[in-house]
Structures are given as structure tokens and as C-alpha cells.
Amino acid sequence: MRTNNLDAAFRTATFAFLLATLLAGCAKPAPVPESAPTESPPQIAPATPDAPPPAETLPAPEDAPASPAQPAPDAPAPTEPSAVPKPTAANEPSLESMSVATPSAKMSVAVDVRYSFDSAALPGQPVTLHLAAVPRVSGSNFNVSVKEVAGVRLAAGPLNLQKTDGSNVYRRQFSVTRGTDSPPQLRVLVTMDYASGSGFGFFSVPFGSGTNPQKEVSVKQR
Amino acid sequence: MRKYTLGLTLASISAVLLTACGGGGSSSSSSSSGGNTNTAPIANAGSNQTVTSGVTVTLNGTASSDPDGTIASYAWTQTAGTPTVTLASGTTSQPTFPAPTVATAATLSFSLVVTDNVGANSPAASVNVTVNPAAGGNVDVTGQVTFARVPFGPNQNSGLNYASPVQQPSRGVMVEALAAGTTTALATATTDNLGNYTLTVSNNTSITLRVTARMRRTGSPQWDVRVQDGVAGNSPYTYTEPGSFNSSAGSAHNVSIPTGISAAGVATGTRASGPFAVLDTIYQGIQTILGAVPTTSFPALIVDWGSQTDGTFFSGSGTQHIGLLAELTEDTDEFDQHVIAHEFGHYIEFNFSRADNIGGAHGGGDKLDPRVAFGEGFGYAFAAIVMNDPVARDSYMNGTTPVSGRFNVEVNPPTSPAAAQNNDYGCWCSESSVWSILWDVYDNVADANDNLALGFTPIWNVLTVQQRDTPAFTTVFSFIAGLKAQNSGSTNAINTLVAAQNIDATNIDIYGTSETHSATEVPANAALPIYSLATIGGPAIVVHTVDDAGHHNKLGNRRFVRFTLNTTRSITITASSSNTNADEDTDFRVYRNGLFVRSATSPAAPNETTTFSAQPGEYLIDVYDCANGCDPNPDGTREGTPGDYDLTVTVN
Numbered sequence: 001m002r003t004n005n006l007d008a009a010f011r012t013a014t015f016a017f018l019l020a021t022l023l024a025g026c027a028k029p030a031p032v033p034e035s036a037p038t039e040s041p042p043q044i045a046p047a048t049p050d051a052p053p054p055a056e057t058l059p060a061p062e063d064a065p066a067s068p069a070q071p072a073p074d075a076p077a078p079t080e081p082s083a084v085p086k087p088t089a090a091n092e093p094s095l096e097s098m099s100v101a102t103p104s105a106k107m108s109v110a111v112d113v114r115y116s117f118d119s120a121a122l123p124g125q126p127v128t129l130h131l132a133a134v135p136r137v138s139g140s141n142f143n144v145s146v147k148e149v150a151g152v153r154l155a156a157g158p159l160n161l162q163k164t165d166g167s168n169v170y171r172r173q174f175s176v177t178r179g180t181d182s183p184p185q186l187r188v189l190v191t192m193d194y195a196s197g198s199g200f201g202f203f204s205v206p207f208g209s210g211t212n213p214q215k216e217v218s219v220k221q222r
Numbered sequence: 223m224r225k226y227t228l229g230l231t232l233a234s235i236s237a238v239l240l241t242a243c244g245g246g247g248s249s250s251s252s253s254s255s256g257g258n259t260n261t262a263p264i265a266n267a268g269s270n271q272t273v274t275s276g277v278t279v280t281l282n283g284t285a286s287s288d289p290d291g292t293i294a295s296y297a298w299t300q301t302a303g304t305p306t307v308t309l310a311s312g313t314t315s316q317p318t319f320p321a322p323t324v325a326t327a328a329t330l331s332f333s334l335v336v337t338d339n340v341g342a343n344s345p346a347a348s349v350n351v352t353v354n355p356a357a358g359g360n361v362d363v364t365g366q367v368t369f370a371r372v373p374f375g376p377n378q379n380s381g382l383n384y385a386s387p388v389q390q391p392s393r394g395v396m397v398e399a400l401a402a403g404t405t406t407a408l409a410t411a412t413t414d415n416l417g418n419y420t421l422t423v424s425n426n427t428s429i430t431l432r433v434t435a436r437m438r439r440t441g442s443p444q445w446d447v448r449v450q451d452g453v454a455g456n457s458p459y460t461y462t463e464p465g466s467f468n469s470s471a472g473s474a475h476n477v478s479i480p481t482g483i484s485a486a487g488v489a490t491g492t493r494a495s496g497p498f499a500v501l502d503t504i505y506q507g508i509q510t511i512l513g514a515v516p517t518t519s520f521p522a523l524i525v526d527w528g529s530q531t532d533g534t535f536f537s538g539s540g541t542q543h544i545g546l547l548a549e550l551t552e553d554t555d556e557f558d559q560h561v562i563a564h565e566f567g568h569y570i571e572f573n574f575s576r577a578d579n580i581g582g583a584h585g586g587g588d589k590l591d592p593r594v595a596f597g598e599g600f601g602y603a604f605a606a607i608v609m610n611d612p613v614a615r616d617s618y619m620n621g622t623t624p625v626s627g628r629f630n631v632e633v634n635p636p637t638s639p640a641a642a643q644n645n646d647y648g649c650w651c652s653e654s655s656v657w658s659i660l661w662d663v664y665d666n667v668a669d670a671n672d673n674l675a676l677g678f679t680p681i682w683n684v685l686t687v688q689q690r691d692t693p694a695f696t697t698v699f700s701f702i703a704g705l706k707a708q709n710s711g712s713t714n715a716i717n718t719l720v721a722a723q724n725i726d727a728t729n730i731d732i733y734g735t736s737e738t739h740s741a742t743e744v745p746a747n748a749a750l751p752i753y754s755l756a757t758i759g760g761p762a763i764v765v766h767t768v769d770d771a772g773h774h775n776k777l778g779n780r781r782f783v784r785f786t787l788n789t790t791r792s793i794t795i796t797a798s799s800s801n802t803n804a805d806e807d808t809d810f811r812v813y814r815n816g817l818f819v820r821s822a823t824s825p826a827a828p829n830e831t832t833t834f835s836a837q838p839g840e841y842l843i844d845v846y847d848c849a850n851g852c853d854p855n856p857d858g859t860r861e862g863t864p865g866d867y868d869l870t871v872t873v874n
Contacts, residue, residue, distance in 0.1 A: 096863075099854075099857065099858030099859060100854035100858045100859070100860055101858065102854070102856075102858070103583045104533045104534065104547070104553065105532065105533030105534055105535040105545070106533060106534040106535065106547075106555075106561060106564075106565075106616075107564075107584060107585060107586070107598065107602075107616070108583055108584070108585045109585040109586070110584070110585030110586060110587050110588045110772075111585065112772065112773075115858070136585070136587070136588055136771060136772045136776070137585075137586075137587035137588065137646065138587075139587070145620075145621075147551075147552065148621075166743070187552065189552075189618075189620065191620070191627070194585075194586045194587045194646055195586075195587060195635070195636075195646035195647075196586065196587075196629050196630065196633050196635060196646050196654055197586050197627065197628050197629025197630065198379065198626075198627050198628055198629070199585050199586045199627045199629075200616075200618055200620075200625075200627045201585065202552055202553060202618075206857075206858070
């Protein structure tokens with residue numbers, strides 16, 4: 001079974017770092033450039049250009065306080081700002097209760113992505129999407145982002161980590177507001193470098209599930 | 223409806239009986255159905271015709287009749303003459319075809335069989351169509367077909383460089399000369415290995431060129447591969463060159479198929495070159511196989527690229543097909559040659575070898591079920607061999623930036639986990655070990671632990687003999703055992719290469735019986751022995767299962783038990799788990815000599831039992847607790863509570 005081996009000192013340090021980060025507002029991502037892509041100079045990782053340098057110790061492990069959702073700089077103001085949920089560690093769902101996001105069929109990253117909405121994602125009503133990335137192997141240049149699409153308003157930037165450990169769980173919360181014309185699902189991009197290469201995976205997070213996962217008689221996929 | 227079906231059945235049986243007994247001598251005789259007599263219909267294929275190349279010919283079956291009913295359907299077939307033509311509306315009373323270009327008069331023969339409203343067939347009627355050359359003679363129209371390939375940028379993480387597409391020959395595809403302003407094909411040709419074509423058409427004819435995303439060859443070797451949308455329709459994509467020209471005018475008539483994508487990676491119109499890029503990678507894959515066996519007959523293959531969103535995959539169920547992603551803003555695979563060749567590798571393994579790979583999610587560094595490790599590792603080794611390029615790349619968009627994932631199959635994962643720092647180290651459970659071994663068997667560049675340079679043919683020979691017929695599951699063990707058996711002169715070099723991936727090569731057998739290496743991610747008793755040996759009527763076998771490396775297809779999720787049966791008898795297999803959760807579900811599947819026999823996969827059943835009449839052979843049991851060994855449900859929930867469990871298996 002996967003276990004969380006973080007000790008209390010590390011959790012305290014992580015909490016302090018997250019608090020400082022929040023106060024400084026540096027969790028906000030830089031705007032994604034909209035200009036035509038050109039061949040860039042060599043990159044260490046396929047991360048969004050001009051993104052803030054990833055923090056060395058920014059993991060949001062299972063029991064650490066989570067950072068509240070931050071509006072993206074170029075995102076329109078929510079219709080009802082006061083309704084934007086302010087997630088806290090207390091309302092983090094357990095990993096076991098979260099749904100499993102489906103990756104692309106082909107070779108992906110060795111990461112499980114789980115998700116949960118804190119309520120039904122109805123049009124015009126912001127909800128909190130809880131994402132948990134669970135690497136199956138250690139790696140570096142780890143990035144988790146939600147693809148921006150028309151009809152969905154997102155608040156909070158990607159998760160960027162220089163290193164990941166195969167024994168930890170990395171969490172991120174996003175405030176999500178569906179429009180009436182939103183697609184039926186969100187797409188989560190996870191990228192990671194590993195010993196012999198660099199991988200990526202797009203994961204599907206359907207709006208219609210994950211609010212209250214229940215065990216059901218399954219349709220087995222073999 | 224049921225009554226009608228019964229009538230059809232009786233009519234069919236009666237017809238068969240009459241034919242078998244010699245009573246009647248042809249299907250034109252009367253038959254009875256429920257006490258009523260039905261008279262077979264009469265086909266009339268119309269009068270013989272003489273036409274000139276280029277005109278549209280209409281066959282005429284309207285004079286067909288049925289004395290006691292109606293004509294329900296028409297079936298036309300070309301029975302003689304060359305070239306073979308394609309009938310439009312071939313199941314109607316009046317199909318058409320363009321009279322082909324011929325150098326001398328040619329007679330084409332067709333037969334018509336009609337079926338009446340109760341399912342009785344007529345005897346065949348025939349008709350001849352004589353095609354004369356056009357009055358002005360013929361001319362060869364020649365040229366080259368090229369498609370625009372979007373290459374990767376120069377840096378290791380670069381994505382597709384849409385600003386700089388390159389034209390490449392479109393090899394082995396169908397080219398047609400259409401009568402200008404119509405879809406009537408006057409002549410058809412296939413491009414050669416340089417993309418060149420020659421179409422023989424009538425002089426002074428206004429024509430338009432159309433290229434179809436289909437590679438088809440009959441005879442030996444043969445293949446039929448087409449690229450289609452799959453959701454919007456089942457016809458292959460086509461590209462029609464704008465404008466028309468006189469067949470007697472000018473010299474080379476080249477066709478340049480554009481990307482339809484801007485420098486910024488945005489579609490500006492039809493993404494025309496995509497299907498041809500896909501086909502050309504498969505063309506290279508076919509040539510690789512022909513290099514080993516020049517007479518290979520490839521089963522038909524369809525590539526769905528366009529609207530399907532199920533991912534990039536190969537499916538052998540139903541019509542064999544490869545699905546490829548086509549989402550420009552996220553992940554599109556038409557220019558990702560290693561990805562396409564990898565999926566084609568699954569097709570090759572499925573058709574010419576045996577693929578026990580259970581599929582499922584996997585990523586670099588994963589410790590996998592050894593069946594998955596071999597199948598996926600072979601796929602990428604095969605892709606590298608096809609491309610003769612060890613660096614596999616897969617493009618995608620990160621926001622609006624084209625980037626790529628990558629790995630190099632020439633890089634051998636380190637032996638020691640500690641040295642690896644990340645988890646990607648040598649293991650029989652690692653796809654990267656499999657692809658590095660296979661690549662080193664193939665390539666002629668010596669490196670550490672690699673002094674082999676056997677090329678592809680020895681790999682093919684193992685795939686199509688030992689790996690196809692192994693009574694074990696298809697893993698690196700069965701492959702290496704076969705490779706050593708076929709290449710005894712290279713035993714030491716194979717041992718050295720394989721041992722560097724933490725695999726006991728010296729004493730290897732198809733079951734990995736001597737294997738002592740495991741992976742640090744899971745307890746040793748959840749990985750070894752790879753197969754636990756059971757005896758019929760013997761003690762229960764207990765194997766350990768975990769989810770430490772992930773679920774469904776990862777190392778330790780599923781365990782293998784095997785036994786030998788020498789005589790035909792009834793066999794009862796049971797399995798249970800130490801999992802005491804209410805949602806516990808133990809399942810297993812049984813194989814004989816490597817082929818699936820039966821499964822015991824009742825939903826949410828803590829114990830499974832199956833009894834069957836068993837033939838002699840080597841039996842394999844793939845047993846698992848669904849909490850560890852099943853994929854998530856479609857709604858993202860997972861069945862059961864994953865954990866560390868003991869599975870108990872009995873064979874009686």
C-alpha cells in the first residue's frame with residue numbers, strides 16, 4: 001500500500017512555505033503567451049514558457065494544508081465572487097474517495113490522477129475541483145495543469161515541482177465555473193521527466209462524475 | 223418477423239436439401255415454404271455493349287423478374303476481363319462504371335444474381351462489355367505525389383514545427399484520373415517507392431487527379447491499409463488536386479498535398495496531408511516486415527484518424543484498426559512516426575506472433591505485468607527499427623506551445639536501482655528493458671553489454687515461431703528463450719545483454735523459472751516466482767498480490783499459476799482472496815498452451831470456481847483480486863479496496 005512518509009517537521013516546513021507563498025501571491029502563473037509558437041531555445045522541461053521557476057519544495061503532500069484557489073491573471077472575474085469556495089485542508093477529500101481520471105490510451109506518464117468536485121458542477125456555479133497526482137515513479141520537472149477551454153472558467157495555476165517522489169501525493173485545487181456551452185469534461189495535462197526520458201499524459205475529468213464516488217457493480221475493463 | 227425468418231430458414235434448408243440430393247440441379251427450381259411453393263426469380267443482365275474508354279457504362283438488370291413475387295436485391299460481379307473495374311451502386315438494378323483506358327479492345331464480363339422477396343436466388347445471368355480505345359489513342363500521364371510532413375523542431379523538447387513542413391513522397395497510395403468535373407475515374411494507378419505514378423488515359427481528355435489515402439496491393443505480398451475518419455464515415459480520405467488539365471498537355475503532373483495547418487499550428491482548412499503521413503509510416507513498417515519475409519500477406523487494416531477521441535491504440539477485435547488522436551490543440555499523432563509505428567507493431571505482434579498484453583495505462587519507469595512490459599517494449603523497439611531511429615518522440619501542445627515527450631531505446635536502463643536515482647532500472651517487468659534489449663539485438667552499434675548485431679530477421683523469426691507458440695505468456699522470458707534457441711552461436715552475447723537488465727539469461731526458460739531478480743517497488747513475494755507451479759489434486763497454491771506499483775497491469779497486481787494436464791479430464795479451479803472487505807472480488811482467467819480457455823470473473827464475488835472438460839496441455843491461470851488487478855470503472859470509481867492480499871488457488 002502507498003503510504004505517506006512525511007514527518008511532522010517536513011509538514012510544518014511545508015505549511016510555512018505555502019503560507020509564505022500565498023502571502024507573496026507567487027502561486028499565480030504567468031499568462032500563457034498567445035503569440036505564434038516559434039522554435040524556442042533548449043528547454044529543460046516542456047513547461048509553459050515564462051512560468052515562474054518551480055519551487056524546490058512545493059509539494060502539497062497528502063496532509064499538508066492546501067493553497068486556496070487563485071484566479072488566473074487573465075481570467076474574467078467570477079460572476080459571483082463571493083461564491084468562490086475557499087478550500088482548506090479540512091475539506092480535502094481522501095485519496096480513496098476520489099475518482100480516477102482516465103489517461104490517454106497510449107504511453108503516458110507514470111502518474112495516477114484522481115479528482116473530486118466538492119459539489120455538482122452546474123453551469124454558472126463555481127465549484128472546487130480537487131486534483132491529486134500520485135506518481136508511480138520518482139521524477140523531475142513535474143507539472144500538472146488544467147487545459148483552458150472555451151466555456152470553462154478556471155482559477156488557480158498549474159502545479160510545478162522540480163522533483164517528485166514515488167511515495168507522495170501531490171494535490172492542487174482549482175475553482176471551476178462551467179458555462180452553458182462547456183465541454184463535458186476537463187483535460188488535465190501532466191508532464192514529467194524520468195530517468196530515460198520525458199513523458200506526458202492528458203487525463204479526462206468528466207463534470208458528471210466525481211462528486212460523491214460510490215462503489216458500484218462495475219463494467220470490468222480487461 | 224419471427225414467422226418470416228422461419229420461412230427463410232425453411233426455404234434455405236429446402237434448397238440445400240434439394241441440391242444435396244440432386245433433385246433439381248439448380249437453384250432455379252421451385253422450393254416450398256410452409257406448404258407454399260416459391261419459384262426462384264430470373265436474372266436478366268441486359269444486352270452486351272460496346273463502348274469507348276472514358277464513357278460511363280450502365281449495366282441494366284431491370285428486365286429481371288420473379289414469377290411469384292418481387293426482386294429484393296441485385297448482386298453484380300465482374301467475372302472476367304481486365305482491368306477490374308469498380309461498380310457504383312453495385313447492388314442496384316443499374317450499376318455504373320467508367321470504361322477504363324485500354325490500349326486494345328478489352329472485354330469485361332459481369333454476372334448478375336437476383337434474390338426474391340423470400341430469399342431465393344436466381345441462376346446467374348451474364349453480360350459482356352467491350353471497351354475500345356479512344357479514337358485519339360492513349361497517353362501516359364505521369365508525375366509524383368508528395369505530402370507535407372511537419373517535422374519536429376531541432377531541440378530535444380521541441381514539438382512539431384508547423385512553420386516548416388517538408389514535402390515527402392507519398393508511397394504506395396492510389397492515384398486516379400477523374401474525368402474533369404466528375405468523380406468518374408478513368409484510370410487508376412499506385413505510386414511507387416518514390417511517389418511516382420503513371421496513368422494511361424485517352425488523348426485530349428480533360429482530367430483531374432485524385433489521391434486516396436489507401437495503400438492496396440494484391441497478389442504476393444499483399445496488404446490493404448486505409449485511413450478514414452471512422453466516425454463521420456468509412457471511406458478513406460481523398461485529396462483532389464485543384465483544377466484540371468488536358469491529358470496530352472505538359473509533362474510531369476505533380477501533386478503536392480498540403481498540411482492545411484498554419485505556422486502557428488492552427489487548422490486553416492482540410493488537414494489534407496495527415497492521412498498520407500500516417501500511411502507513409504505504415505508503408506515503412508510494411509517494408510521492414512518484407513525485408514524479413516518478402517511474401518508476407520498483411521490482413522486488412524483501418525486507421526481511424528479524425529473524429530475519434532478514444533485515444534491512440536490498436537484493436538484486433540472486429541475489423542482490425544488503429545486509432546490515432548487528431549486534436550491539434552492537445553495531441554495529434556499523424557506526424558508522430560514512432561507512435562504510429564508502435565501501434566503498427568501491436569498489429570504485427572497480434573497477427574504474426576501472439577500478444578498476451580492486457581493493455582492499460584503505463585508510463586516511463588513503470589514496473590509492469592511482464593506481458594505488458596513485453597508488448598509495449600516490443601512496440602517501441604519495432605518503431606525504432608522501422609524508423610531506424612532510436613529516439614522516440616511524441617508531440618503535444620502545452621498551452622499554445624508545441625512540445626514533445628521522448629526517450630531513447632538505445633539507452634540501457636541501469637542495472638542498479640540506486641544508480642538509477644529515478645525508478646527506471648533494468649527489470650523483466652520494464653518496457654524500457656525490453657525495448658533496449660530488442661534494439662541492441664537489432665542494431666549494429668556496439669555499446670556496453672551489447673555486442674550483438676543480428677538485424678530484424680532473427681527477431682521476426684522468434685516472434686513468428688517460439689513467441690507465437692509458447693505455452694507460457696508472451697514475456698521477455700519466452701522471447702529470450704526463443705532467441706537463444708535460434709541463435710546458439712550468440713548465446714554468450716545474448717546472456718551478457720540480457721543480464722545487464724537484471725534478468726537471469728544463463729538459465730532462462732519460457733517461464734522465467736530461474737529468475738531471482740525483482741523490483742524494489744514491490745515485495746519480492748508479490749513478483750516471484752513468476753509462475754507458481756500447481757499440481758492437480760495437490761496442495762493449494764498461495765500467491766501474494768499488491769498495488770504498490772499501481773493497478774491493473776502493474777507488477778504484483780496479477781499472479782500466474784500453472785499446471786500440466788496429461789489426459790483429458792474434468793478440472794475444477796478455485797480462487798479466493800484474503801481480502802475481507804465487503805466489496806472483495808477475486809477473478810481469474812485460464813489459458814491452455816497460451817490460448818484463452820475460460821474465465822471466472824463474476825462481479826463482486828469473493829470466491830470463484832470453474833469446472834470444465836480439459837484437454838491435455840500446459841495450463842496458465844491469471845489470478846487477481848480486482849481491487850488491484852482491474853482497471854477503474856468508466857465513471858472513475860475503482861472496484862474494491864486495493865491492498866496487500868494473499869490469493870489461494872486450487873486445481874482438482
